[in-house]
Amino acid sequence: MAPSTLSIANLTVTTQKNGEIRKLVDGLSLDIASGRVLALVGASGSGKSLSCAACLDVLPAGVMRQSGQVTLDGAGVDFATLRGRIVSSIMQNPRSAFNPVMTMKAHARETLKALGLPRDAGNARLIAAFEDVGLEEPEHILDLHPFEMSGGMLQRVMIALALLGDPPFLFADEPTTDLDLVVQKHILDLLEGVVMRRGMGILLVTHDMGVVARLADDVAVMDAGKIVEQAPVHQVFERPSHQITRNLVAAHLSLYGQEVS
Numbered sequence: 001m002a003p004s005t006l007s008i009a010n011l012t013v014t015t016q017k018n019g020e021i022r023k024l025v026d027g028l029s030l031d032i033a034s035g036r037v038l039a040l041v042g043a044s045g046s047g048k049s050l051s052c053a054a055c056l057d058v059l060p061a062g063v064m065r066q067s068g069q070v071t072l073d074g075a076g077v078d079f080a081t082l083r084g085r086i087v088s089s090i091m092q093n094p095r096s097a098f099n100p101v102m103t104m105k106a107h108a109r110e111t112l113k114a115l116g117l118p119r120d121a122g123n124a125r126l127i128a129a130f131e132d133v134g135l136e137e138p139e140h141i142l143d144l145h146p147f148e149m150s151g152g153m154l155q156r157v158m159i160a161l162a163l164l165g166d167p168p169f170l171f172a173d174e175p176t177t178d179l180d181l182v183v184q185k186h187i188l189d190l191l192e193g194v195v196m197r198r199g200m201g202i203l204l205v206t207h208d209m210g211v212v213a214r215l216a217d218d219v220a221v222m223d224a225g226k227i228v229e230q231a232p233v234h235q236v237f238e239r240p241s242h243q244i245t246r247n248l249v250a251a252h253l254s255l256y257g258q259e260v261s
């Protein structure tokens with residue numbers, strides 16, 4: 001049976017500058033539950049992306065995970081085993097995530113190979129995943145290069161590839177940031193549909209409270225590497241308790257001429 005809760009505990013990420021250790025993520029703990037979307041929000045530089053990268057064992061050079069544990073329904077697992085089968089990920093700017101000289105088929109083959117899926121089963125899953133993300137005529141799309149596709153199509157392919165291993169959890173780091181508003185809406189609808197149909201747990205990294213309002217069930221707010229508030233989404237919008245949360249909600253409401261009550 002697929003695990004239902006992925007728990008990250010006491011995650012600390014550091015870097016060293018002029019002999020001094022600097023904490024970029026400081027004791028972060030999060031629970032990501034099946035069938036729910038947890039939004040990780042905070043100002044630019046608060047540590048959202050590095051938290052995801054640390055969990056997926058893909059930290060940039062010079063940045064290290066100093067501490068942290070990860071468990072699946074209470075059983076300890078190694079961070080190095082999360083990426084792929086347990087957690088897949090999608091990022092912002094899908095165009096930069098694809099190799100410009102490779103077709104979608106070549107990208108899909110690489111993903112299937114990394115997952116160790118035999119060709120027949122892999123191809124069947126690929127077609128199913130393309131259909132799941134609303135990509136019609138998969139055979140045609142598989143022959144295309146990134147430059148022959150729109151940003152929205154590329155993001156759909158990235159989501160389809162992320163679904164290939166049928167992982168129970170998905171990390172989505174600013175998945176709609178570089179897309180126009182209409183395409184953003186399609187991608188958010190798609191992510192919501194995927195959570196419902198597949199019962200996945202999603203960690204959604206964003207600085208856009210409109211995206212949070214649209215998709216999240218729960219919200220964790222980061223500031224300077226720490227989680228400063230964690231609550232169900234309605235509570236965050238109706239009664240934000242930390243000043244950082246109040247600022248984020250106020251900035252969002254001001255777009256509609258409203259204020260935090």
Ligand SMILES: Nc1ncnc2c1ncn2[C@@H]1O[C@H](COP(=O)(O)OP(=O)(O)OP(=O)(O)O)[C@@H](O)[C@H]1O
Nearest residue numbers: 015024043044045046047048049050051060062063
């Ligand atoms: N490779 C790196 N080496 C050293 N410091 C880094 C590195 N990458 C990021 N940082 C620093 O770590 C902190 C957290 O960065 P991170 O990218 O996680 O923030 P973020 O909340 O995701 O921001 P954004 O919303 O702009 O993507 C920032 O102060 C950033 O400058």
